[in-house]
Amino acid sequence: MPPRLSDLQERSIAHSTARINIWSGAVRSGKTISSLLRWLMYVAQAPRGGALVVSGKTLDTVGRNILGPLQDPALFGDVAQHVHYTRGASTATILGRQIEVITANDARAEGRLRGLTAAGAYVDELTLLPEAFFAQLLARLSVPGAKLFGTTNPDGPSHWVRKKFILRAGELDLRHWHFTLDDNPALDPAYVASLKQEYVGLWYRRFIKGEWCLAEGAVFDAWDxxxxxxxxxxxxxxxxxxxxxxxxxxxxxxxxxxxxxxxxxxxxxxxxxxxxxxxxxxxxxxxxxxxxxxxxxxxxxxxxxxxxxxxxxxxxxxxxxxxxxxxxxxxxxxxxxxxxxxxxxxxxxxxxxxxxxxxxxxxxxxxxxxxxxxxxxxxxxxxxxxxxxxxxxxxxxxxxxxxxxxxxxxxxxx
CATH class of the missing domain: 3.30.420.280 (Nucleotidyltransferase; domain 5)
Known part of the structure; x- marks a missing residue:
């Protein structure tokens, strides 16, 4: 049985109707499962006449964070049998639609999008992608009604994802949802408690509370x-x-x-x-x-x-x-x-x-x-x-x- 969803997860799925939709926040906070559910819904009705794209830093991360979970019946029930992907391949099939798998490991990755006309995209870990790649991907989403769905853990407050997109949500056709670790009702409380112990300082603020905070001072501030x-x-x-x-x-x-x-x-x-x-x-x-x-x-x-x-x-x-x-x-x-x-x-x-x-x-x-x-x-x-x-x-x-x-x-x- 698929995991139950929190109110925040349900709202993010129901209202992610903008051209750009971003889920950011803590690790294991439920942002990925809700964004993937929304992606499945989008693929089922996506406009024709353009490619559908999933992207991440490497083929391994795309397989591990996007396509692997989509193939898991414990997460997505019977829909998982309609997701076909071989780890390392350049294409997948979701609900009968071919999906282009395009990675963005370095500044040259932007060239892989040249000539593409896209109707939709799902992007894993936005902050790890080169800015030029993301800009080019947005430019390629030219089919009427095309949408982008992306997830990320927070980074520094000056990161381009936050400064140029999240903070400008009111100016852009963009919706953003912020998750903390406590927003995922599917997690075992003991696991949550352990995770809160394991992350400290900067990492606690980012990966537990989901804050976009500055890395400053001593790297190993717990050293005694x-x-x-x-x-x-x-x-x-x-x-x-x-x-x-x-x-x-x-x-x-x-x-x-x-x-x-x-x-x-x-x-x-x-x-x-x-x-x-x-x-x-x-x-x-x-x-x-x-x-x-x-x-x-x-x-x-x-x-x-x-x-x-x-x-x-x-x-x-x-x-x-x-x-x-x-x-x-x-x-x-x-x-x-x-x-x-x-x-x-x-x-x-x-x-x-x-x-x-x-x-x-x-x-x-x-x-x-x-x-x-x-x-x-x-x-x-x-x-x-x-x-x-x-x-x-x-x-x-x-x-x-x-x-x-x-x-x-x-x-x-x-």
Whole structure:
């Protein structure tokens, strides 16, 4: 049986009759299910003579967030059998209509819309799309009665989606609905409580309360050296990963990640080489030899993964030649920062005092206020972050391994 809907969800479905219709707000707040229901209704009666489009950042996200849910009978009942899509394909079929699947992963994506005449579009995660792509998509919605339906989590208050569209709803043919986590009646209360514990600070305001708020100040504002730095490690049940941030002129840093018997993650030790301090750059061969010596020098087995900076292609080749299989680091910076910030704020990540580079860098790791205010972009200031990046690669890339093995979160006092 499809999930019951809240009053806000029902109103958003009934009144999303504008040319542009946007659902924004918290994660898991019900905005996606209501917007997808509205999209199905639109496809069933969409004007002929133009293409129907679904779009997102990548084919994976389109499949995961749009077409996959539409094929789920638990969500959409018997209608799901009329949605046909093979993951990775460029077209789908919904209620007998062909749907063009067009992704927008970079600035060049706008060219994929050239020559298209569209009668309707559904867009996943608007804030992640290039502005030029969205502008071109709107221009292509030229069939009389064409409509766009889009969802997004909130971003900074200067983001173009908010400034140029949501705030101008009164001037444009646009309707907008704002959702918080508490607007989804289908969620288990225990899950809601857990989610509210896991998100902190900036992320709580955006992903729980659905606010478009500025990223400012310290990135890891929950960091407390007195609490998070330890002189002795508990028994380590699993050596998960070594995270490597590669540098030649910049420092080279590697951090070891283990899962403690107390249900916490620990950065247990660090290797760091700064060519400027040592007045000599090392080659890939030398870095590989030193990293292998470090991996074997901790008195424990090598970790399950060696996660390497994705930009370090030549170094990964050298490691492979030297018998070390490496994993490409997940370098989605904001999701990685969010993972680390949440672990610190819920007291599920601690750092051994020997990780001197990480401990030195973390207090000064700050958001770039100028980019946030002028460009609407959330980004940390790119300086003195090499050990932080190494730790982030190890932690965020392996999250599927440790996510369900940690202790219950403990919210730290502000």
């Amino acid at each position: 050296e007195a609490r998070h730095v330890v002189d002795a490690l508990p028994p380590i049940e699993q050596w998960i990963a070594a995270g490597v941030d590669y540098g030649t002129t910049n420092p080279f840093a590697a951090l070891m990640l283990g899962l403690g018997a107390d249900g916490r993650l620990y950065l247990t030790r660090e290797y760091r080489y700064d060519s400027k301090l040592n007045r000599r750059s090392l080659t890939d061969v030398e870095y590989s030899a030193r990293l292998r010596t470090w991996l074997d020098g901790g008195g424990h087995a090598r970790p399950q993964y060696v996660v390497v900076d994705p930009s370090a292609a030549s170094f990964r080749v050298q490691l492979h030649q030297d018998g070390v299989t490496s994993t490409l680091g997940d370098n989605e910076v904001l999701p990685g920062i969010r993972t680390v910030a949440s672990l610190l704020a819920t007291d599920r990540l601690r750092v051994h005092r020997s990780c001197a580079g990480w401990i030195e860098e973390v207090p000064g790791y700050s958001w770039d206020d100028e980019k946030a205010e002028k460009e609407g972009i959330d980004a940390p200031i790119k300086t003195a972050d090499h050990s932080l990046d190494g730790g982030r690669y190890a932690i965020h890339t392996t999250r599927s391994m440790w996510r369900y093995r940690l202790a219950e979160p403990v919210l730290l006092a502000a």
